[in-house]
Amino acid sequence: MARKYWLMKCELEACSFEELKHDRPNSTGKWRGVRNYQARNFIRDEIKEGDWVLFYQSNCDTPGVPGLAQIVREGYPDPSAFDEKNHYYDPKSSPEKVQWYSVDVKWKRKFKNYVSLREMKGTPELADMRVVQRFQRLSIQPVTREHFEIVCSMGGIKVKA
DNA sequence: GCCAACGTTGGC
């Protein structure tokens, strides 16, 4: 199975790229609380171990991609949905009838240059990338290999894909 | 803090 590429949004407040590297065990973050069906389907069905992730920081002064992560654990039931005290609790989900899924991502590589959304919007080759479309809210987006490589080169690194 | 878009909910 060919390796795939994704863009995953994370609110800066929830976990920055630096926090992922330094503050999480083994530099690995557990992606919890996705409550959108399209994003859920990607997590459950399509995202595979070894896939590359453009780690995207949203809801901050300069939204953009600081670097790369990689999928280290494929879709598994999101435990936050089962926990009544959790903000993401969903009574419609249970271990018997799982609604929502998690993946784990590991910090991989920081770009030499931060690639801001603004720069991506200004790059004609990225015009059909989802993240640059107006009002594109989907928090997990498939990325083509071509777009992935362009973003990496904007970030000043070369990735052997 | 504003506000457009869009997903979800719930009354009918």
Add this chain to the structure above:
DNA sequence: GCCAACGTTGGC
């Protein structure tokens, strides 16, 4: 099953 109301996302 329609659709209005409401909530959330997220750039600006």
